[in-house]
Amino acid sequence: MTVSLRAPARLSCLALALVLAGCATAPQGPVTINIVAINDFHGNLEPSRYVPANADGSKAEAIRAGGIENVAAALQAWRKEDKDLLFVASGDLVGASPAMSSLWADEPTIEAMNMLDLRASAVGNHEFDAGRKELLRQQNGGCDSPRPNKACQMSKDFRGAKFTWLAGNVLDSATGKPFIPAFRIETVKGVKVGLVGVVLQDTRSVVMASGIAGLSFEDEAAAINRAIPEMRSQGADVIVALVHQGGNTTDHPLQPGCANLKGPIVDVVKKLDPAVRLVLSGHTHQGYLCTVDGRTVTQGASYGHLATRVSMTVQKGAGAPSDIKVENVLMKAGDYPADEKMVAYVAKVKESSRAALNRPIARLAAAPVLRKQNDAGEAPLGNLIADAVLAATRNMGARIGFMNEGGIRKDLEAGADNVAAFGQAQAVLPFGNTLVVMDLTGAQIRRILENQWHEGSTGGSMLQVSNGFSYRWDATRPVGSRVVGMLLDGQPIEDAKTYRIVANNFLAEGGDNFPDFAKGSNRLETGLLDLDAFTDYLRANEGQGAALAPASPRIIKVQ
Template identity: 45%
Template sequence: MNKSLLFLTLALGLSSCNLLDAGKPAVQDVVVLGLNDFHGNLEATGFAGIKVPDPKDATKTINLPAGGAEIIGGYVDSVRTTNPNTLFVGGGDLIGASPVTSSLLRDEPSVIALSKIGMKASALGNHEFDQGLKELLRMQNGGCDSNDTTKACKFDANYPGASFKWLGANVVDKTTGTPVFKPYDIETTASGAKVAFVGAVLKGTPDIVTPDGVKTLTFLDEASSINKYIPEIKAQNVDAIIVLIHQGGTASDTYDKTGCNTLTGPIVDIAAAVDPAVTAIISGHTHQGYNCVVNGRTVIQGDFYGHLLQRLDLKLDTKAHKVLEVKAANVVMDTRSIAKNADMTALVAKAKSLTDAVKLQPVAPIAAASISRTQNAAGESALGDVIADSQLAATSDAAHGSAQIAFMNPGGIRADLIASLPGNTVSFGDVYAVQPFGNTLTVMTLTGAQIKTLLEQQWTNLASPRILQVSKGFTYTYTPTYAADGKTLTAVSVDPASIKLNGATLDPAAQYRVTANNFVAAGGDSFVIFKSGTNVLQQPNLVDVDAFAAYLKANSSTPVAAPVLNRIIRN
């Protein structure tokens, strides 16, 4: 090409770019709204951060009803009306472990709701993988080729998939090493500002989902995976880069404390390692409300179930492609003051019409208004005991495995058992809220020595132990050891003489029949000793929630009460 012609072409190209830039304001105000750990909660639930008078008893208070698709949609509408440069995004676990209204319809109403509200992108969460990769890809792309045809496409006969993109910079195919989902997404606002969102999920996801569902995937380090794409993103002249990550921490400050500096947990190390070009981190997973600063960068999380939306108010210089100012806040999705989105009202009504008959079906009375999942100092909970007892009852006969002991993972207990019907009667919806995964029961043989190993594996991660809930008749004692600060756990020992079944110490060489749900039985939550079990009896037709409901019914003449917490003893 002639040099003069080349220079002229370049000049015209630059001139064209300058003309495009000239059409947008040099400084723009952009709002980013984030939603984490929604878990299909289409309807409002109680937010513990604010207490309000109980409408049924003026002498008592209850948690503020907050969240729900109608309120979230209404708030997003109101912000967009004020500022059209508003982007709605997610921090993962939008679906999975959901209430009946969404879960019985395979969470399709929740995906459709968030799409209609205008979500642009979301980090993957571990619960997005609850039903395996193939089903997650269907949730993204649409269609009815589901692994549960009894639920799929019952809300919409032609399920369209999500209009937003799930992002996973650190989720790659185990064979090819290539990303299975988009690593990042760049959105252009109404006024032309470009905001990039990079997504990641905690690298420990394979340990907390059913292993078979992610066996073809590798989950890489979060920060290095995010940083890999930053140069590529910056080359596209974006005006801000936001990380959406399903990993979090905890803070001693409350959700409404701006700029807190008490954040601890995995997200702190990730935030410290992420490229300085990242302006803010919208986090999730730990179900906490915090608005903190790590190394000068905003790190925020909005509780769970849509009680709070994270709000980032950005002032962007679109000529210099830089962030001039960031203001961060957690906004309460208050059902008392936020106008509802009419489309969401119709959507929720349709979902309820398809599920209420099942949800409201009475199961049985319980001895009090609720049974709590809150663990005591040793890690035992009343509800955990009851669930373990129900699984033992379902599998103790010869036809179902002759089980002697049942173990229940605490992460599978998603809510307190609260009786919503008169006379302290629980409905199927109440039971389902406690165990929404649809796990099935598995019975296997373990030796006494393997059971001791199982108990020790509760502390595979000393910083985040998972104390199994145990059935009646099984007891043991453990002793923790702490560092000089008296707080940091350094070791745990389980006294083999204390491991007893109906008062008799377990023989290390003897064999015992043990029940667990299929998630744990496959080695989930790092309980890998289960994979060494023998004489395994898989029971695909014995679902945990059904076993739980059957146990409550079988004891309806003397309603189930919270047991005395004396099965797990901590020295």
């Protein structure tokens, strides 16, 4: 039997079909894509010290800011404004992390980022700190780790990052192709957003060679440009570059439109395909909202201190955004309602970490190891730490290690049988400082030592020095000319000669009135924590007493 429709019904169906067809083919109007970016989080689950800039560029009073709970609270509030908000990062999410994350191979930070629905991050140089194998494990999950004492110790079922690390310029030498994805495409409000990530080309100079064996690091801009045609073929309407390379500027970190950006990121941006209008950068731990050759280039400081908000107007098919607005927002407690799930998660990690702090590290030859200095300014614990930081960086060329007196907060104590626990070691070095290797001339080293008795000081702020280096000083001589001799491995230090040294990042920035550290050349920001160097050295020298009672003094007071 054939059933026919009456004419009016046929016309109604035809009209409906035409309307539906028109809806399917009508061009989509411009939409607003909201992005939030962070960079250089470094596993800082808890807030940390941040010094804001005043409007005139001067430094304001230090505050506590950043940390995962503050970032989570802000994201929760902003997603109420736009449920399609896209959360991304520009590298160094992990590595050089405080104990609460590093104790667990940075798995808590990865889990926290999963909870915040992070979608993609450029890989940073510190993601290679434990080698390519560990980076792949952190991405894909599992417990086969080069750090078996840390991996899968909090959760036995670590499933890896739900977000994607991107590294278009890191190639597997065997295949010539990126060893992890170059890009990821996210559909937001019907628009396909292509996220392409790269790490600084000079990564090889700032990570251990063994950790990146078989990998090559290519030009950042060339890698981004190479990925664009493939991203377009997969429908990308707009391209956003996540670049773990940065610069610096004297402009205020919260002021959009700066035109004074300097550093490697500027050269990268200038070589990019015109389709790339937004570059979210990292690595230099600076805050800026700049314009380079008509492109928007941002960075949000570090440790979650600033979050970068981006609002892009995008017309599907246009190929690039028509308008980009950016702001850096300070992440501090109380500005947004708390994300209770994140609060509970951080509390859980803290509780687990407290137990881990009791984990034994090594048996000491004698305990406690004292930080109290003798009349010349030398302390057993100071010797031990200076030797430890030197041992951790000898393969980077360091020959002399320095440690500031004020950075040693407690004696190194131990429990039964003189076994020191991790918490006891952390109490000695609680600041989470990282190690910086640099070149200094003999004359600069002399000035640094002379600054131990700077004008106006009530006493000395004595630096602790590593084995093999020694100096003599005369208290009867005027300030500025007290050092009367310096030796390295038995040979006199020459003023015009260059020496490779290591110090923590506080000293390296000229802290404790030692400005010549900040003038060092060929600087290498190792990302190694002084605490990790210390505990590794204790393990390697378990039970030995040489560092506690050196054969000869390193600091000699002659009068």
